[in-house]
Amino acid sequence: MPLVSNRYDSNRFDSDVAEEGDEVVTIGDVAKAAGVSRSTASYALTGKRSISPAVKQRVIDAVQELGYVPNAGARALSTSQTKVIALLARFLDDEFAPAMLQYILGVTNGARELGYDTLLVSEEDGVHALQRLSSSRQVDGFVLLNVSEEDERLAVLGKAPQPGAMVGLPGDPDGFDVFDLDFVASGRLMVDTLHELGHRELILVSQPEDVVERGGAYVWRLANAARERAAELGVTLHSSFGASQQPGIGDDLKRLLDAHPSATGLLLNNEAAAAALPSVLLARGISVPVDLSVVGRYSDDFAKTFSLPFSAIDSAADELGRRAVRQLVARIEGGDEAPAPHTVELIPPVIHDRGSIAAPTKAPRG
Amino acid sequence: MPLVSNRYDSNRFDSDVAEEGDEVVTIGDVAKAAGVSRSTASYALTGKRSISPAVKQRVIDAVQELGYVPNAGARALSTSQTKVIALLARFLDDEFAPAMLQYILGVTNGARELGYDTLLVSEEDGVHALQRLSSSRQVDGFVLLNVSEEDERLAVLGKAPQPGAMVGLPGDPDGFDVFDLDFVASGRLMVDTLHELGHRELILVSQPEDVVERGGAYVWRLANAARERAAELGVTLHSSFGASQQPGIGDDLKRLLDAHPSATGLLLNNEAAAAALPSVLLARGISVPVDLSVVGRYSDDFAKTFSLPFSAIDSAADELGRRAVRQLVARIEGGDEAPAPHTVELIPPVIHDRGSIAAPTKAPRG
DNA sequence: CTGAAAGCGCTTACAG
DNA sequence: CTGAAAGCGCTTACAG
Numbered sequence: 001m002p003l004v005s006n007r008y009d010s011n012r013f014d015s016d017v018a019e020e021g022d023e024v025v026t027i028g029d030v031a032k033a034a035g036v037s038r039s040t041a042s043y044a045l046t047g048k049r050s051i052s053p054a055v056k057q058r059v060i061d062a063v064q065e066l067g068y069v070p071n072a073g074a075r076a077l078s079t080s081q082t083k084v085i086a087l088l089a090r091f092l093d094d095e096f097a098p099a100m101l102q103y104i105l106g107v108t109n110g111a112r113e114l115g116y117d118t119l120l121v122s123e124e125d126g127v128h129a130l131q132r133l134s135s136s137r138q139v140d141g142f143v144l145l146n147v148s149e150e151d152e153r154l155a156v157l158g159k160a161p162q163p164g165a166m167v168g169l170p171g172d173p174d175g176f177d178v179f180d181l182d183f184v185a186s187g188r189l190m191v192d193t194l195h196e197l198g199h200r201e202l203i204l205v206s207q208p209e210d211v212v213e214r215g216g217a218y219v220w221r222l223a224n225a226a227r228e229r230a231a232e233l234g235v236t237l238h239s240s241f242g243a244s245q246q247p248g249i250g251d252d253l254k255r256l257l258d259a260h261p262s263a264t265g266l267l268l269n270n271e272a273a274a275a276a277l278p279s280v281l282l283a284r285g286i287s288v289p290v291d292l293s294v295v296g297r298y299s300d301d302f303a304k305t306f307s308l309p310f311s312a313i314d315s316a317a318d319e320l321g322r323r324a325v326r327q328l329v330a331r332i333e334g335g336d337e338a339p340a341p342h343t344v345e346l347i348p349p350v351i352h353d354r355g356s357i358a359a360p361t362k363a364p365r366g
Numbered sequence: 367m368p369l370v371s372n373r374y375d376s377n378r379f380d381s382d383v384a385e386e387g388d389e390v391v392t393i394g395d396v397a398k399a400a401g402v403s404r405s406t407a408s409y410a411l412t413g414k415r416s417i418s419p420a421v422k423q424r425v426i427d428a429v430q431e432l433g434y435v436p437n438a439g440a441r442a443l444s445t446s447q448t449k450v451i452a453l454l455a456r457f458l459d460d461e462f463a464p465a466m467l468q469y470i471l472g473v474t475n476g477a478r479e480l481g482y483d484t485l486l487v488s489e490e491d492g493v494h495a496l497q498r499l500s501s502s503r504q505v506d507g508f509v510l511l512n513v514s515e516e517d518e519r520l521a522v523l524g525k526a527p528q529p530g531a532m533v534g535l536p537g538d539p540d541g542f543d544v545f546d547l548d549f550v551a552s553g554r555l556m557v558d559t560l561h562e563l564g565h566r567e568l569i570l571v572s573q574p575e576d577v578v579e580r581g582g583a584y585v586w587r588l589a590n591a592a593r594e595r596a597a598e599l600g601v602t603l604h605s606s607f608g609a610s611q612q613p614g615i616g617d618d619l620k621r622l623l624d625a626h627p628s629a630t631g632l633l634l635n636n637e638a639a640a641a642a643l644p645s646v647l648l649a650r651g652i653s654v655p656v657d658l659s660v661v662g663r664y665s666d667d668f669a670k671t672f673s674l675p676f677s678a679i680d681s682a683a684d685e686l687g688r689r690a691v692r693q694l695v696a697r698i699e700g701g702d703e704a705p706a707p708h709t710v711e712l713i714p715p716v717i718h719d720r721g722s723i724a725a726p727t728k729a730p731r732g
Numbered sequence: 733c734t735g736a737a738a739g740c741g742c743t744t745a746c747a748g
Numbered sequence: 749c750t751g752a753a754a755g756c757g758c759t760t761a762c763a764g
Binding site: 024067069070071072073074075076077082084087091096097098100101104105108109112117118119120121122123132133135136137138245246247250272275276278279282283301304305306307 | 390433435436437438439440442443448450453457462463464466467470471474475478483484485486487488489498499501502503504611612613616638641642644645648649667670671672673
Binding site for chain 3: 402403404405406409415416417418421440442443444445446
């Protein structure tokens with residue numbers, strides 16, 4: 001069954017007739033139809049002045065009938081508010097791209113719920129994009145994703161008239177609203193959890209070293225915290241980096257498992273490692289949690305999509321994106337008054353149990 | 367080392383001083399600095415009228431010095447062009463979300479290269495979003511992703527004054543610019559390729575049945591084409607649907623392999639199946655391509671991320687997104703003249719060889 | 733080759 | 749409670 005097609009044969013000989021949907025209806029038309037002035041129509045719709053019920057109803061009826069929707073550009077020009085935020089994403093070669101989608105959806109959905117649309121910016125040069133969008137007044141604020149230790153975008157953001165919120169803890173968060181998973185607590189939690197069950201030798205697989213060098217501080221924040229905690233508890237921790245893709249990461253895992261045959265616990269701060277692990281375990285004949293306990297750190301959606309059978313700290317991507325955008329909007333709409341002090345919110349880690357953690361068995365695996 | 371922080375202690379007692387970056391510089395300021403009228407400044411910048419070199423240079427210098435960037439809302443209001451397109455994505459439970467990211471990036475990057483920004487719309491009600499953005503004149507055009515057989519968004523798009531392009535072939539593409547992988551040719555190619563090598567019994571695993579019922583026509587387009595081709599060639603084809611997530615899809619694969627022990631080729635039109643297959647093969651002790659030839663259909667990026675060792679037809683997500691946006695922009699900027707006839711471009715399938723296809727061995731597996 | 737003015741479609745002080 | 753008018757910052761016919 002054919003859908004509606006947009007041919008206008010009937011108009012062929014009457015080029016003055018506007019095409020369907022092309023009649024631009026303005027607030028002037030609404031005012032005329034309602035028999036009031038444009039300002040009254042405007043006030044009736046924005047509610048910024050009390051309007052008599054009768055008049056207000058006439059305006060609303062006119063809007064319905066004419067299908068009036070305010071012109072976004074005109075409104076932006078006169079109010080200096082675009083109701084659009086920019087989402088500056090970064091897709092780096094050495095990171096696991098699919099994980100980014102959850103942050104993005106958290107932001108776009110969160111923004112929409114608050115009446116904002118989201119401009120997705122994926123261009124390489126984030127600094128340039130920020131400058132362009134800020135000075136053209138194209139957006140009311142910015143959400144920065146994948147913020148690194150010394151993120152060049154922050155200096156620009158600090159000078160911009162629009163506020164910004166970010167996901168990812170920079171070296172100096174002063175003056176910004178920051179949201180991130182508490183990676184220090186996460187490292188501790190991983191070690192604590194396994195230690196309590198009796199594990200005494202663990203392997204930690206982090207993201208690739210390039211991620212750290214590029215400023216992905218969360219990698220070493222988790223790793224250092226895990227190492228310190230392990231030292232306190234007298235637990236041996238083999239800390240290492242792993243590739244961000246197969247087959248590299250698969251080889252890394254095999255090598256690590258072979259190198260430390262007496263390790264009974266595996267900690268993963270590396271999505272690719274989690275995705276690769278099932279095959280590796282199968283190949284090595286290692287069963288979880290009997291031979292090896294595993295605890296990861298990735299989003300629940302990620303786990304669901306790939307049905308990763310490992311207990312993991314939820315990276316709370318959707319939640320972080322949502323919180324960032326909420327704070328941003330609060331700041332946009334609050335003007336200079338509302339959320340005065342900038343916040344740094346580190347979400348406490350929560351392990352989502354998928355049955356991959358248990359007390360170690362005495363017999364060594366392999 | 368601390369980054370630049372945005373404290374303004376020096377301004378504390380002088381609240382009238384604008385904060386850095388808050389001085390709004392308009393074209394009037396540029397004109398004044400260059401000693402010309404605002405219209406001349408405008409013409410010098412847009413190039414829509416010839417301006418004497420000397421004057422033009424003065425204007426350009428003034429722009430540089432003052433850091434002038436046109437106000438997007440004002441420009442949109444006077445030109446009726448926003449330089450923004452809307453990208454209507456859809457994330458359905460029964461589809462493989464990570465695969466969507468490639469389409470999205472193809473569109474945003476493609477748009478940016480042409481001078482457009484992209485509004486990412488992920489809200490459930492695509493029809494409503496389309497209406498809202500169209501009638502508020504917030505965007506110049508639409509790119510629809512994940513278009514289904516009878517997509518309700520098309521009727522709305524057909525009446526909108528802005529043009530639209532889509533990725534995904536609808537039942538009636540009349541009046542729209544459509545881009546998609548040629549799934550019919552893909553089904554044929556899969557069968558042909560294996561048949562030529564001597565395979566006579568194949569298994570096809572498609573996306574879940576819900577995807578088809580919801581209007582994901584590409585599923586049956588590929589499946590039907592494969593079936594017909596197989597019939598022509600005298601090849602046995604076991605066509606089936608598979609879950610879109612593990613562990614369901616893993617179980618499906620095991621069941622199918624067990625049910626058809628003499629099948630020597632496996633065709634996958636299901637990303638989750640491809641991701642799950644390595645573990646299943648390992649568990650069953652099946653080696654590729656010795657015991658089984660495998661050919662899939664998914665994006666190269668997807669294959670790279672998960673290092674899937676299977677030859678596959680590239681779904682060309684990035685390419686499709688880019689083409690859609692290019693055509694859209696051509697239509698936006700061409701007005702009523704340029705690309706008059708609407709196009710339906712089906713990209714011919716290309717198998718990216720990863721060594722998982724070979725002539726079948728005589729001995730049955732398992 | 734350039735300038736003064738109108739207009740895009742809103743909102744919002746200013747008057748009544 | 750309502751209206752006439754100014755203004756947001758651009759672009760672009762209209763005059764010269």
